[in-house]
Structure formats: structure tokens, C-alpha cells
Amino acid sequence: MTTEVDDLAGHLHRRGLTTSRDVQVRPLAGGVSNDVVAVTAPDLDAVVKRALGRLRVAEEWLADPARLTTEGRALQTAGRLLPGAVPRVYDLADGYLVIERAPDTWRTWKQDLLNGAVDTRVAARLGRALGTWQRRTAGDAAIAREFADRTAFDQLRTDPFHRTVAARHPGLADVVNHTTAVMQESTVCLVHGDYTPKNVLVEPGGDGAWVIDWEVAHLGDPTFDPAWTIGHLLLKTVHRPAATQGYAAAARTFLDSWAAELAGAVRIDAAQLVRQTGCLLLARVDGKSPAAYLTETDRQRTRALARRLLSDPPPTTLDAWELIA
Numbered sequence: 001m002t003t004e005v006d007d008l009a010g011h012l013h014r015r016g017l018t019t020s021r022d023v024q025v026r027p028l029a030g031g032v033s034n035d036v037v038a039v040t041a042p043d044l045d046a047v048v049k050r051a052l053g054r055l056r057v058a059e060e061w062l063a064d065p066a067r068l069t070t071e072g073r074a075l076q077t078a079g080r081l082l083p084g085a086v087p088r089v090y091d092l093a094d095g096y097l098v099i100e101r102a103p104d105t106w107r108t109w110k111q112d113l114l115n116g117a118v119d120t121r122v123a124a125r126l127g128r129a130l131g132t133w134q135r136r137t138a139g140d141a142a143i144a145r146e147f148a149d150r151t152a153f154d155q156l157r158t159d160p161f162h163r164t165v166a167a168r169h170p171g172l173a174d175v176v177n178h179t180t181a182v183m184q185e186s187t188v189c190l191v192h193g194d195y196t197p198k199n200v201l202v203e204p205g206g207d208g209a210w211v212i213d214w215e216v217a218h219l220g221d222p223t224f225d226p227a228w229t230i231g232h233l234l235l236k237t238v239h240r241p242a243a244t245q246g247y248a249a250a251a252r253t254f255l256d257s258w259a260a261e262l263a264g265a266v267r268i269d270a271a272q273l274v275r276q277t278g279c280l281l282l283a284r285v286d287g288k289s290p291a292a293y294l295t296e297t298d299r300q301r302t303r304a305l306a307r308r309l310l311s312d313p314p315p316t317t318l319d320a321w322e323l324i325a
Contacts, residue, residue, distance in 0.1 A: 009025075015091050015094075017044055017046070017098060018043050019043060020042045020043055022042060024039070024040045035050045039101075047087070047098070047101045048099075049068060050068070051095075066151075067151075067152035068096075068215065073092075074190070074217035075088075077137075082132050085209070086212065102201045106203055106208075107202060108197065108201060109201075110196070110197035112202065113236045113250075114239070116243035116246070118249065122200070123257070127253065127256065127257030127258035127259075128261045129211060130192075130226065131261025131262040135265040137219075138189040138222075143189075147218050147219045149218065150218045152215060152216045153193055156216050160287055161283035161288075161289075162177075162183075164283070165286050166180070172307065175278075176282075176310065179278075179279055182272055183221040183223075183272075186222070188219070189222050191218055191220040191224050192225050193214075195211070195226070195228045195229050197236075199211060200212075223273040226254070226273060227277040227279075227317070230251050230254070231280035233247045233250055233251045233254075234277070237324060238298050238302050239293060239294055239295075251321070252318060255317070255318065274314065274315075274320075275309070278305075278306045282306040285299040285303055301324065305320065
């Protein structure tokens with residue numbers, strides 16, 4: 001066993017999470033901002049995360065590892081408000097977050113979408129979950145205190161996405177900076193901060209789903225999370241036009257379910273939602289973490305769509321499907 005695995009096994013024993021000496025550790029794919037491993041023992045089946053100070057991307061991207069504590073608290077809050085929608089937290093201590101592990105048969109929604117397989121039941125489930133979390137955290141003083149710190153969000157979202165694309169697209173800087181200012185001034189409800197298909201684990205058959213990776217959760221702008229979901233459905237449309245109707249139907253179902261669950265409890269700025277979507281699209285081609293699956297042609301089409309959403313915005317985000325060249 002490596003020193004890292006020995007350290008992890010020792011931590012699990014000290015915390016009383018396992019009494020076994022037969023601890024198996026397997027790295028999990030996709031960890032850009034964290035070391036993520038699956039841990040199995042006769043009395044434990046879990047995922048363990050440790051936050052990285054420097055992210056695994058081509059450009060330098062630094063972030064405070066203390067965000068792991070935010071993620072643990074956010075998972076606990078989300079699970080309390082909507083049981084079964086997130087993995088359970090087993091332990092949070094000494095720089096380790098230990099959470100429930102999904103069965104091996106579960107997969108990310110991103111995998112399905114990239115294959116052109118669109119299940120609108122998943123979209124509806126995500127819309128209802130987001131509406132529930134936003135409605136039940138809006139105006140909650142305890143939530144406001146617990147998630148007031150935006151350090152991780154600034155380091156992992158605002159700076160690498162909004163500020164970076166504003167610098168790289170001077171002609172759009174004013175509208176991007178305005179979007180950023182509105183976002184920074186908003187303290188309406190709990191925001192996940194990466195409400196995207198890669199952070200949704202789906203049970204085969206679509207009967208269950210978890211929303212994971214809450215490390216940048218904060219009290220903020222209610223348009224951010226839905227814009228991230230819609231933006232990624234637009235990226236999939238650009239990349240796989242043959243499945244356009246399915247992606248558009250998923251977006252419509254998601255937004256309808258979200259709005260129905262909100263039930264007017266949170267006011268949504270439609271123009272800000274469109275702008276946030278445009279910022280996301282631009283960030284995933286020209287920010288610090290570009291979407292790896294996009295081709296050069298895809299990136300050109302994404303830039304054109306993002307520019308239109310930011311410079312000549314349509315009334316709603318769903319109108320974006322009519323604007324894809």
C-alpha cells in the first residue's frame with residue numbers, strides 16, 4: 001500500500017468508520033478539483049474525497065481546500081431537505097469527506113446525454129429537486145449564515161469562468177461583467193454551483209438520481225444553477241445535432257418542473273437567466289476548463305450562440321434552440 005492509502009486507512013480506523021484491516025482503495029475517474037477514491041471493506045462501502053489546492057487543468061487554477069467542509073455541510077443540508085436526492089455523509093473530519101457510494105451500475109447523466117440518450121424523467125427529477133432546494137432555503141436565516149462564504153465559488157466559478165471570458169472577449173466584457181455584478185449582489189437561496197449532467201448520478205431505468213459535488217455551494221443567485229443545466233444541454237445539442245429534439249425536450253421539462261416546484265416562492269430574473277447561460281457557453285470554450293468533447297467546429301458554433309445570447313438576447317433560454325447555427 002502507498003503512503004496515501006496507508007494514511008487514508010489509518011484515518012478511517014481512527015474515525016471508527018471501519019474496524020477491518022482489509023481496506024481496498026480504488027481511484028475514481030473525473031477528479032479535477034479533488035482526489036476521489038472508492039473505499040471498500042467488509043464493514044464499509046464509501047467514497048472518500050480530499051480537495052486539491054491546484055486543480056488538474058492545463059492552466060494554473062488554485063483554490064482553497066477548505067471548500068471540502070462546505071461540500072460536506074451542503075450535502076447534509078440537501079439531504080435533510082430532500083432525502084434520497086444526494087449521497088449520505090458518513091463523516092467529515094481532518095480534510096477527508098466520506099460519503100455513501102452509488103452502486104456500480106449507476107452512471108452520470110452526462111454519459112447518457114453524450115450518447116444521445118435523453119430521459120426526460122431525469123430532467124424532471126432535477127428540476128423538482130432544484131426548485132425544492134431553492135424554495136426551502138430562500139429566506140432561511142440559518143442557511144444564510146452557514147453558506148455566506150463565497151470564497152470557493154469565486155475561485156472555482158467566477159474567476160475561471162466569468163472574469164476569464166470577460167478578459168478574453170473584450171467586446172462582451174460589459175454584459176459579462178454586468179451578469180457577474182448581478183450574481184454577486186444576489187443572496188436569495190442556496191446555490192449548488194455546478195448543477196450539470198456530470199454531477200448527476202442516475203440509476204438504471206431512471207428511478208433514482210443523486211446530485212453530487214457541492215463544493216462551491218453558497219447563498220446566491222437563483223439563476224446560476226438552471227443556467228448551468230440548460231447551458232450543458234445546449235452544448236450537447238451543438239455537439240450531437242441528431243439528438244436536438246431530445247435535448248430541447250429535456251430543457252423544457254427541467255424548466256417546467258423547476259418553476260412548478262418553486263411555486264413563485266423565488267423571483268427569477270429571466271434576462272439574468274439568459275445571460276448566465278451565455279456566460280456558461282462561452283466559459284466552456286474559452287474559460288479555464290473547456291469542455292473536452294467539443295470539436296473545433298463545435299467551439300465556433302458555441303461561441304456564436306453565446307455571443308447572440310449576450311449581445312442580442314432572446315426572451316427565454318428555450319429560444320436558444322432556435323438560434324443554433
